[in-house]
Amino acid sequence: MEFTHDTLVEASKTWGLFYLIGFSICVLIYTFLPSNKKRFEGAEREIFDKEDAPWK
């Protein structure tokens, strides 16, 4: 298959749209997966830990 400007345009207008939608679905699943809830709630609070040294 010859790789021309039209090939790129077609790829952008078809797959270019769908892979972004695919990514978005993955992100939504990751964000709202119930098993991740605890991890995110922990992350919100961890930064307030007063200890100012690396953990061993």
Next chain:
Amino acid sequence: MGQLTSGERDLAGAVLVFMAIMGVAMAAVGGSEPLGIHGVMVLLCSVGLLFVLMSTAFGPAPDPARLGKYYDDPIKVGVGFTLAWAVFGMLIGVWAAAQLAWPALNFDTSWASFGRIRPAHTSGVIFGFGGNALITTSYHVVQRTSRARLADQFSPWFVLLGFNLFCLIAVSGYFLGVTQSKEYAEAEWYADIWLVVVWVAYFVLYVRTLARRKEPHIYVANWYYMAFIIVVAILHIVNNLAVPISFTQAKSYTIWAGVQDSMVQWWYGHNAVAFFLTAGFLAMLYYYLPKRAERPIFSYRLSILSFWGITFFYMWAGSHHLHYTALPHWVQNLGMTFSVMLLVPSWASAGNALLTLNGAWHKVRDDATLRFMMMAAFFYGLSTFEGSFLAIRPVNSLSHYTDWTVGHVHAGALGWVAMITFGSLYTLVPSIWKRERMYSAALVEVHFWLALVGTLIYVFAMWNSGIIQGLMWRTYSEDNALVYSFVDSLVAMYPYYIARAFGGLLFLIGAIVASYNVWMTVRTPNPAPSPTGDDLPIGEHAGAIPSAAE
């Protein structure tokens, strides 16, 4: 640098000797041309650093106990670089603004002409001030959120000092007339290659530090810093692909031609706004704002969604800079559509920050540092709304090539980027130097009002002048002739240009006040805790005398 191990000292010495040799080589082939002058500068910087290194090279090996602490020395130096570049970049900005009102201020010299000092201003504030702020805060945030020390002690210095050498070569080059004529990427090929080396080292350092983390989850601020580091590398390499006319000269020609060159340039240019001037500063927002407000972020999940939204959408928005050009219409539409969609993740971030402050508004009232960050989130929301709006083609037909764009950029740069940086610095400085607070809360307050009033004057002046320009350029008479000449519109700009320079001057004075405040905070000795805890009158305990910081 006293904490460098003997192996790291050897490595640093070898790198500096190699750079000194490169400097000699550049000076030899470049002669009195800009490349030669830059060679001398590289040589002087390398030899100077070599002397600093030598002064500690034969000292005792560093204390192993250092590994039980965070590595903050490069952060301290980075704060100094950040403020020095802020004052320099903003000073040149005020000068450039004043030249537009009073053109004689170029003193009839080539090096001080507007075309040369303008990139010196933009590179000084974006790369010098913004870049150093990003590197400095990223070293701080990645260590604290990962609970791990920076991966080694050589590469943080290499990245920080190497980046500042790039800034120095870039900005001094503009004064000498060196430019590759790409906005925000004016530096020539040899500076660009050097930046790639520095940036790869930065990426490796960041990933290695994250890999050492003791905290299982990577906090969202680090995602933003990673996006900043990775995407800026990609943008910088692709946009700066060029062929030098000779290895003995500074001049090069880009490999991109025609409209592809424009597209690549604005893909770079707009993503520089997105990933240099937004992603990393959002990282500051997501770490320092909750820290200062002592409230967790309103919604962590929303911060993840807006992260990916910004990452996906921004990449496609650049073509809105090329409306009504030779760029294919569908690409213009693509840029326009993605720019409008960008409003969603942008406002999600701005809203997330402002909602975090719910329940802490009394702190916003009392604490100018937190107010800096609140105002930054507000201006972030404002300028992203404006950006989406200006990207719509018919709106762009009025705004493009006018001062409205300049006003929009400065609402973002002054109101958002600089304010979140100063808010972060006022939080970071006392924490790094182990002070209870900044030297003077009153000076932070003064700085806040100077910055806010300066920004408002600047932005309102540019909104007015931009819309007037746009309207004058499109006013037709009944027989379809333009009513106003370009010079007519220029004359109409005069009062706004004076107002703009004044607004910028206020902002510059604010940055000078901040530098003084940081300097005094560092210089003020750390008040030692009273050995007995007694409530004694002054003079009884030398170590317990309250310092000026209190």
